[in-house]
Amino acid sequence: MIKKLCFALIALAALCSPALSFQDRNVQLQIVEAAGMYKAGKLDDSIQAFEAIQGKTPDNPDVLAWLGFLYLRKDDPAKAVQFLEKAADKKPKDLEVAINLGSAYMGLKEQDKALTQYKKILDLNPKMFEPYYNMGNIYIKKQEFPAAIESYQKALELKPDDAFVYNNLGIAHEGAKQSEQAAAAYARAASLKPENRTFARNAGFGYFKLHKYAEAIPLLERASSGDDGNSESAIALADAYGKVNHRKDALRVLEGLSTKLADKADYWFNLGVLRAQSGNSQGAEDAYRKSLDIEPNDIDALNNLGLLLLKRHKFEEAGTVFEKLYGIDPKGHNAKMNWASTLARSGKMDQAIELWKETLREQPEKVDVRLDLANALWAKGDKNGAHHHYSEILKNDRTNPGALNGIGLWNLRENKVKEAEKNFRAAIASQKNYLPAYNNLAIALERLNRKQEAIATLKKALKIDPSYEDAQNNLKRMKTAP
Numbered sequence: 001m002i003k004k005l006c007f008a009l010i011a012l013a014a015l016c017s018p019a020l021s022f023q024d025r026n027v028q029l030q031i032v033e034a035a036g037m038y039k040a041g042k043l044d045d046s047i048q049a050f051e052a053i054q055g056k057t058p059d060n061p062d063v064l065a066w067l068g069f070l071y072l073r074k075d076d077p078a079k080a081v082q083f084l085e086k087a088a089d090k091k092p093k094d095l096e097v098a099i100n101l102g103s104a105y106m107g108l109k110e111q112d113k114a115l116t117q118y119k120k121i122l123d124l125n126p127k128m129f130e131p132y133y134n135m136g137n138i139y140i141k142k143q144e145f146p147a148a149i150e151s152y153q154k155a156l157e158l159k160p161d162d163a164f165v166y167n168n169l170g171i172a173h174e175g176a177k178q179s180e181q182a183a184a185a186y187a188r189a190a191s192l193k194p195e196n197r198t199f200a201r202n203a204g205f206g207y208f209k210l211h212k213y214a215e216a217i218p219l220l221e222r223a224s225s226g227d228d229g230n231s232e233s234a235i236a237l238a239d240a241y242g243k244v245n246h247r248k249d250a251l252r253v254l255e256g257l258s259t260k261l262a263d264k265a266d267y268w269f270n271l272g273v274l275r276a277q278s279g280n281s282q283g284a285e286d287a288y289r290k291s292l293d294i295e296p297n298d299i300d301a302l303n304n305l306g307l308l309l310l311k312r313h314k315f316e317e318a319g320t321v322f323e324k325l326y327g328i329d330p331k332g333h334n335a336k337m338n339w340a341s342t343l344a345r346s347g348k349m350d351q352a353i354e355l356w357k358e359t360l361r362e363q364p365e366k367v368d369v370r371l372d373l374a375n376a377l378w379a380k381g382d383k384n385g386a387h388h389h390y391s392e393i394l395k396n397d398r399t400n401p402g403a404l405n406g407i408g409l410w411n412l413r414e415n416k417v418k419e420a421e422k423n424f425r426a427a428i429a430s431q432k433n434y435l436p437a438y439n440n441l442a443i444a445l446e447r448l449n450r451k452q453e454a455i456a457t458l459k460k461a462l463k464i465d466p467s468y469e470d471a472q473n474n475l476k477r478m479k480t481a482p
Helices: 025-039 043-056 061-073 077-090 095-107 111-124 129-141 145-158 163-175 179-192 197-209 213-224 231-243 247-255 265-277 281-294 299-311 315-328 333-345 349-362 367-380 383-396 401-413 417-430 435-447 451-464 469-480
Strands: none
Touching: 025 043, 025 061, 043 061, 061 077, 061 095, 077 095, 095 111, 095 129, 111 129, 129 145, 129 163, 145 163, 163 179, 163 197, 179 197, 179 213, 197 213, 197 231, 213 231, 231 247, 231 265, 247 265, 265 281, 265 299, 281 299, 299 315, 299 333, 315 333, 333 349, 333 367, 349 367, 367 383, 367 401, 383 401, 401 417, 401 435, 417 435, 435 451, 435 469, 451 469
């Protein structure tokens, strides 16, 4: 049912607050005071204070480190790099400065510089978590997924219960086309942080992709819950409910999104599918029409609407839909044949016949089209034309029930009743529930003065379909006839 899915990616770079080194006491007190402003949530005031200190001591490594850190917090990596590179020159073994410089390079999308920086950090301290985590994020951006997986696994050796690492590990596995491992990693992230809807969403989609709908449902419920729940998760949840035959739940979820997703064509399409499956034909029609109001040339919505109208015997409207669909995709065989069928059923038989003939000129092997044409010609009174096409079908498909029934009608018309009986019985043998053959066989038997067999044949037809009107009428007539 679902037409569109997407996945969220989380890749957060870790930052570290700079450490203080021994220096002039007065400068140190100013640094502590400026750092306190940051810790109190006054980022801009803290930057101004540190810039004032730097104006007096331009090469102070702690001030440079703090300014680089603060500009990263302000989301200005370009300015952060200016300070952090100078700080790194003066404090080459300072891990906090090195980590923040790596993050600044990441912010500038200078991935190779960031990787080099993190490898330097691991040379200083191979037990640090942040470099492995950030290297994994970089490798994801570079689409080097095996390297990302290795980095995240090393990060997990240091922090075994870090939900963010598991989530990003899932992204790496997914990039490496390892769907099972991706879903397991996403699920672990979601279990470690149940309140995080993005983790639940990724895990739900991971299981959905594996067709593990029972596992996906509780995660997608969590991701889509509340007024601010994710709409795509809700659509996936509805589809997952449908896959496990919980159609009422699926419909309930989608109906609840009508305000939030009123401008989304895919939403109305999916709602139309569910309404149709639940037996709400008018509601399905309304939903498909709303989808087409937004995307007038959507092939799936046009096709579903046309089929629904055809099923509801709205032949004129269905014909308009299939004509448009055929205009959009002239190579679409089904649209053309559905259009022909609606023309025939709405009394425009000549137009339908022309479409069938046109198709057979291009694709003479289309048995279904030839049978429709033959039946239409028979109904129009062109018995010879119909006989020709029934015979053509039987040359290559000797057990075709429709063609056998048609030849039987021809033989009945030619008063070859015994031959007709054989044709109708062969049609029934080929397809046990082909009702026209039962009805026509009963008529042949009646002509052969075998009325009781004819009545029994009609009863068999009505056992298959009690509403079959032709059999009802003939049975009533035969029972009351002298």
